[in-house]
Amino acid sequence: xxxxxxxxxxxxxxxxxxxxxxxxxxxxxxxxxxxxxxxxxxxxxxxxxxxxxxxxxxxxxxxxxxxxxxxxxxxxxxxxxxxxxxxxxxxxxxxxxxxxxxxxxxxxxxxxxxxxxxxxxxxxxxxxxxxxxxxxxxxxxxxxxxxxxxxxxxxxxxxxxxxxxxxxxxxxxxxxxxxxxxxxxxxxxxxxxxxxxxxxxxxxxxxxxxxxxxxxxxxxxxxxxxxxxxxxxxxxxxxxxxxxxxxxxxxxxxxxxxxxxxxxxxxxxxxxxxxxxxxxxxxxxxxxxxxxxxxxxxxxxxxxxxxxxxxxxxxxxxxxxxxxxxxxxxxxxxxxxxxxxxxxxxxxxxxxxxxxxxxxxxxxxxxxxxxxxxxxxxxxxxxxxxxxxxxxxxxxxxxxxxxxxxxxxxxxxxxxxxxxxxxxxxxxxxxxxxxxxxxxxxxxxxxxxxxxxxxxxxxxxxxxxxxxxxxxxxxxxxxxxxxxx
Amino acid sequence: xxxxxxxxxxxxxxxxxxxxxxxxxxxxxxxxxxxxxxxxxxxxxxxxxxxxxxxxxxxxxxxxxxxxxxxxxxxxxxxxxxxxxxxxxxxxxxxxxxxxxxxxxxxxxxxxxxxxxxxxxxxxxxxxxxxxxxxxxxxxxxxxxxxxxxxxxxxxxxxxxxxxxxxxxxxxxxxxxxxxxxxxxxxxxxxxxxxxxxxxxxxxxxxxxxxxxxxxxxxxxxxxxxxxxxxxxxxxxxxxxxxxxxxxxxxxxxxxxxxxxxxxxxxxxxxxxxxxxxxxxxxxxxxxxxxxxxxxxxxxxxxxxxxxxxxxxxxxxxxxxxxxxxxxxxxxxxxxxxxxxxxxxxxxxxxxxxxxxxxxxxxxxxxxxxxxxxxxxxxxxxxxxxxxxxxxxxxxxxxxxxxxxxxxxxxxxxxxxxxxxxxxxxxxxxxxxxxxxxxxxxxxxxxxxxxxxxxxxxxxxxxxxxxxxxxxxxxxxxxxxxxxx
Numbered sequence: 016x017x018x019x020x021x022x023x024x025x026x027x028x029x030x031x032x033x034x035x036x037x038x039x040x041x042x043x044x045x046x047x048x049x050x051x052x053x054x055x056x057x058x059x060x061x062x063x064x065x066x067x068x069x070x071x072x073x074x075x076x077x078x079x080x081x082x083x084x085x086x087x088x089x090x091x092x093x094x095x096x097x098x099x100x101x102x103x104x105x106x107x108x109x110x111x112x113x114x115x116x117x118x119x120x121x122x123x124x125x126x127x128x129x130x131x132x133x134x135x136x137x138x139x140x141x142x143x144x145x146x147x148x149x150x151x152x153x154x155x156x157x158x159x160x161x162x163x164x165x166x167x168x169x170x171x172x173x174x175x176x177x178x179x180x181x182x183x184x185x186x187x188x189x190x191x192x193x194x195x196x197x198x199x200x201x202x203x204x205x206x207x208x209x210x211x212x213x214x215x216x217x218x219x220x221x222x223x224x225x226x227x228x229x230x231x232x233x234x235x236x237x238x239x240x241x242x243x244x245x246x247x248x249x250x251x252x253x254x255x256x257x258x259x260x261x262x263x264x265x266x267x268x269x270x271x272x273x274x275x276x277x278x279x280x281x282x283x284x285x286x287x288x289x290x291x292x293x294x295x296x297x298x299x300x301x302x303x304x305x306x307x308x309x310x311x312x313x314x315x316x317x318x319x320x321x322x323x324x325x326x327x328x329x330x331x332x333x334x335x336x337x338x339x340x341x342x343x344x345x346x347x348x349x350x351x352x353x354x355x356x357x358x359x360x361x362x363x364x365x366x367x368x369x370x371x372x373x374x375x376x377x378x379x380x381x382x383x384x385x386x387x388x389x390x391x392x393x394x395x396x397x398x399x400x401x402x403x404x405x406x407x408x409x410x411x412x413x414x415x416x417x418x419x420x421x422x423x424x425x426x427x428x429x430x431x432x433x434x435x436x437x438x439x440x441x442x443x444x445x446x447x448x449x450x451x452x453x454x455x456x457x458x459x460x461x462x463x464x465x466x467x468x469x470x471x472x473x474x475x476x477x478x479x480x481x482x483x484x485x486x487x488x489x490x491x492x493x494x495x496x497x498x499x500x
Numbered sequence: 501x502x503x504x505x506x507x508x509x510x511x512x513x514x515x516x517x518x519x520x521x522x523x524x525x526x527x528x529x530x531x532x533x534x535x536x537x538x539x540x541x542x543x544x545x546x547x548x549x550x551x552x553x554x555x556x557x558x559x560x561x562x563x564x565x566x567x568x569x570x571x572x573x574x575x576x577x578x579x580x581x582x583x584x585x586x587x588x589x590x591x592x593x594x595x596x597x598x599x600x601x602x603x604x605x606x607x608x609x610x611x612x613x614x615x616x617x618x619x620x621x622x623x624x625x626x627x628x629x630x631x632x633x634x635x636x637x638x639x640x641x642x643x644x645x646x647x648x649x650x651x652x653x654x655x656x657x658x659x660x661x662x663x664x665x666x667x668x669x670x671x672x673x674x675x676x677x678x679x680x681x682x683x684x685x686x687x688x689x690x691x692x693x694x695x696x697x698x699x700x701x702x703x704x705x706x707x708x709x710x711x712x713x714x715x716x717x718x719x720x721x722x723x724x725x726x727x728x729x730x731x732x733x734x735x736x737x738x739x740x741x742x743x744x745x746x747x748x749x750x751x752x753x754x755x756x757x758x759x760x761x762x763x764x765x766x767x768x769x770x771x772x773x774x775x776x777x778x779x780x781x782x783x784x785x786x787x788x789x790x791x792x793x794x795x796x797x798x799x800x801x802x803x804x805x806x807x808x809x810x811x812x813x814x815x816x817x818x819x820x821x822x823x824x825x826x827x828x829x830x831x832x833x834x835x836x837x838x839x840x841x842x843x844x845x846x847x848x849x850x851x852x853x854x855x856x857x858x859x860x861x862x863x864x865x866x867x868x869x870x871x872x873x874x875x876x877x878x879x880x881x882x883x884x885x886x887x888x889x890x891x892x893x894x895x896x897x898x899x900x901x902x903x904x905x906x907x908x909x910x911x912x913x914x915x916x917x918x919x920x921x922x923x924x925x926x927x928x929x930x931x932x933x934x935x936x937x938x939x940x941x942x943x944x945x946x947x948x949x950x951x952x953x954x955x956x957x958x959x960x961x962x963x964x965x966x967x968x969x970x971x972x973x974x975x976x977x978x979x980x981x982x983x984x985x
Binding site: 121122123124125126146167168170174175178179181182191195196197198199201202203204205206207208209210211212214215217218219223234235237254255257258261262263264265266267306307308309317369370371372373374400402403404405441442443444445446447448449450454458461462463465466467468469470472473474475476477488489 | 606607608609610611631652653655659660663664666667676680681682683684686687688689690691692693694695696697699700702703704708719720722739740743746747748749750751752791792793794802854855856857858859885887888889890926927928929930931932933934935939943946947948950951952953954955957958959960961962973974
């Protein structure tokens with residue numbers, strides 16, 4: 016593979032030091048070849064690390080001329096095998112990690128321009144130093160990059176107030192499949208001059224173009240954020256509490272997370288240093304965050320008024336409001352420890368689904384019934400961003416069963432049962448993680464033919480050689496179907 | 501024209517009563533053929549008024565088979581000649597006005613599904629009856645339709661808080677150029693299953709598909725909204741006041757409008773029943789709106805605190821806060837009377853431009869200099885949605901000059917001078933009105949070739965026969981350029 020003629024061309028573009036190949040002594044490309052969840056151990060023709068947009072464009076042109084596919088990659092924290100090479104050894108990984116500058120911050124316009132390889136936390140910290148907030152927040156924020164966040168339209172814990180990543184983006188710089196540069200780094204709040212190319216590239220997982228930089232929206236930082244933890248008697252009560260919180264807090268409601276009792280029991284078991292409150296006597300707990308532009312005292316008054324009303328209405332049976340930032344962080348830490356606790360309990364089948372908030376109780380009831388009927392004794396780790404209708408409705412093997420065997424034997428069936436139920440409720444089989452290679456075939460069973468056809472038409476129009484992340488999101492079969500009469 | 505063979509087909513689809521032609525006795529199609537601003541007096545082959553999505557699909561198929569172009573139309577209040585037929589008599593107007601049902605409201609999910617022909621005000625009122633808010637608000641709201649709002653990504657007066665129309669849309673039902681129906685009426689807050697088709701159709705002005713219904717976001721209605729009117733000494737002060745308001749009010753800031761002294765003098769002259777406050781001794785006034793989820797008293801306290809700080813910092817020289825809803829309405833009425841007052845002063849050259857908030861003072865200074873140097877004595881009617889960087893930077897003939905002659909002789913030159921300056925500041929030549937037929941050629945001078953090429957590729961992929969609103973947004977020349985080697 017070392018002698019592929021493309022390698023020398025790539026070296027000439029980015030410098031020898033920035034083209035990594037498996038043939039080199041001590042070469043270990045696993046950091047770029049293996050995905051975060053270790054679902055894929057790919058093999059790259061090379062890993063190319065350009066430093067500038069012009070180098071990205073030249074790499075794309077060179078690969079297109081050589082007929083070699085490109086897999087764009089940010090922090091490689093994706094969950095759907097969208098940013099690692101396949102096993103053929105014929106794909107080039109284009110890592111954006113060296114393009115990590117904050118190019119510009121405009122505090123009067125509340126915008127910031129970051130290169131694709133900027134780590135999310137760096138963007139957050141840059142904004143914070145100006146008294147501003149970049150509200151995207153998710154577990155991988157210390158290593159994921161803003162380019163990856165945009166390519167996958169990442170969600171996270173603040174979506175209930177600030178939207179998904181696409182809602183935080185005003186403009187993009189993109190290298191097209193033809194190796195041209197679209198300079199669309201607008202800081203404008205309003206621009207109706209043609210099709211919204213920005214929203215087409217955001218969420219396209221590197222299949223339509225390579226995002227090299229983005230113009231991002233910032234917000235004034237709130238004066239205070241308070242966190243509450245409430246026990247709710249039912250899922251219906253949780254949904255009603257969400258409505259009440261929207262009504263009473265308005266845009267102050269910046270977080271609304273749901274945690275099922277079994278999920279919390281796993282944290283209690285596997286993370287004994289964490290003290291999980293209120294979980295023993297209630298089927299669900301809810302974590303609420305209230306951000307206030309006036310003061311902490313005002314935030315507390317409003318939170319107390321909300322919780323008082325919720326008690327009166329029977330939506331909450333017990334609640335605590337964090338008295339300090341340290342306490343608040345600890346409550347969030349419990350929520351964020353669920354995936355870890357779950358992993359310590361054993362391998363499990365993960366989902367990332369969404370339905371409307373109003374449909375959540377009925378969806379959970381029906382999905383639970385269907386799964387228990389098919390696989391008695393399975394354990395549901397139900398938690399997620401209830402404020403966005405997004406549940407990580409994960410499935411753990413019955414007590415005493417070998418988890419690896421359970422996954423091997425039942426993962427496809429469990430997925431089918433969950434996805435069929437999700438779609439029956441008008442929901443999404445991938446709320447915030449995307450499609451990648453992992454779900455591209457599955458998507459064909461659940462998305463309408465008209466939508467898939469539109470997607471294939473767009474892919475073919477923008478990347479006719481199918482050079483950019485081929486087979487991810489849009490399958491080769493969908494493209495082939497286009498050319499049929 | 502009556503005998504075009506397509507007419508009988510269309511009559512069979514929607515019923516004879518709903519195919520209007522010019523040949524019929526007493527036929528007056530001017531309501532569908534002439535645009536709102538009377539820039540275009542088109543001639544339609546027919547006006548077709550389907551009642552259901554299936555009828556829209558059948559009409560599209562029939563027109564495609566006959567090689568006849570379709571111009572989708574909502575309330576016909578567009579400002580860029582995007583929704584009326586050309587003068588050839590060969591285009592069919594497809595009016596969505598009969599599809600005006602609210603199909604569904606889901607208060608727990610804060611969503612509503614409306615058909616494209618729903619008048620915006622009907623959507624607002626339907627939400628209000630449930631204690632909810634549909635925040636899109638603009639001058640034509642009594643007659644524009646939600647389909648048109650989506651097709652043009654309408655802006656209006658609440659964008660500073662709630663975004664443009666696209667930000668209020670969760671899903672769409674669309675008839676494609678092939679006459680298929682994309683059932684994408686999602687109520688989901690999170691859905692990462694492929695390309696965002698919704699955002700591609702929104703703002704595409706009927707050139708990629710015909711929006712027949714939409715799933716819209718609602719918000720809890722605030723407990724109170726207060727309006728203030730402030731005199732600011734400079735544009736720099738206005739921009740600093742915007743920053744301070746963002747910081748102190750957070751998401752409470754729901755309106756921030758700028759009005760120049762000359763614009764207000766026209767209201768004072770031509771609308772003597774309105775009492776315009778504070779305008780005589782200041783170059784600019786600002787209208788602020790503060791919406792509060794707690795109470796009117798709290799809103800007033802916060803507003804007072806903001807204005808006090810603004811006085812201390814010299815950003816505001818005088819201010820009034822409306823004491824009643826009637827007073828607030830009157831202040832808004834003054835703002836909204838500027839276009840009318842301007843029309844009474846005489847014909848004028850309108851713009852709808854945006855730059856970043858931070859660039860507004862320098863942009864206005866330079867654009868004014870350039871225009872005054874070229875055409876001494878011209879009068880600038882400068883007002884707009886400062887919170888979004890959106891100015892309606894309109895140009896009135898010098899005192900004593902014939903306005904019609906001024907427009908005839910100078911409109912192109914004035915537009916060029918304004919647009920050149922806008923683009924030099926990284927701005928947009930159409931912030932909220934769109935492109936339509938009026939600006940499609942102009943766009944080619946100001947948008948990058950890469951962006952125009954991407955748009956043409958998308959148009960060709962989704963509407964290869966160029967049946968849907970041809971020549972609007974994407975010119976025929978741009979499509980022809982694609983097929984060249």
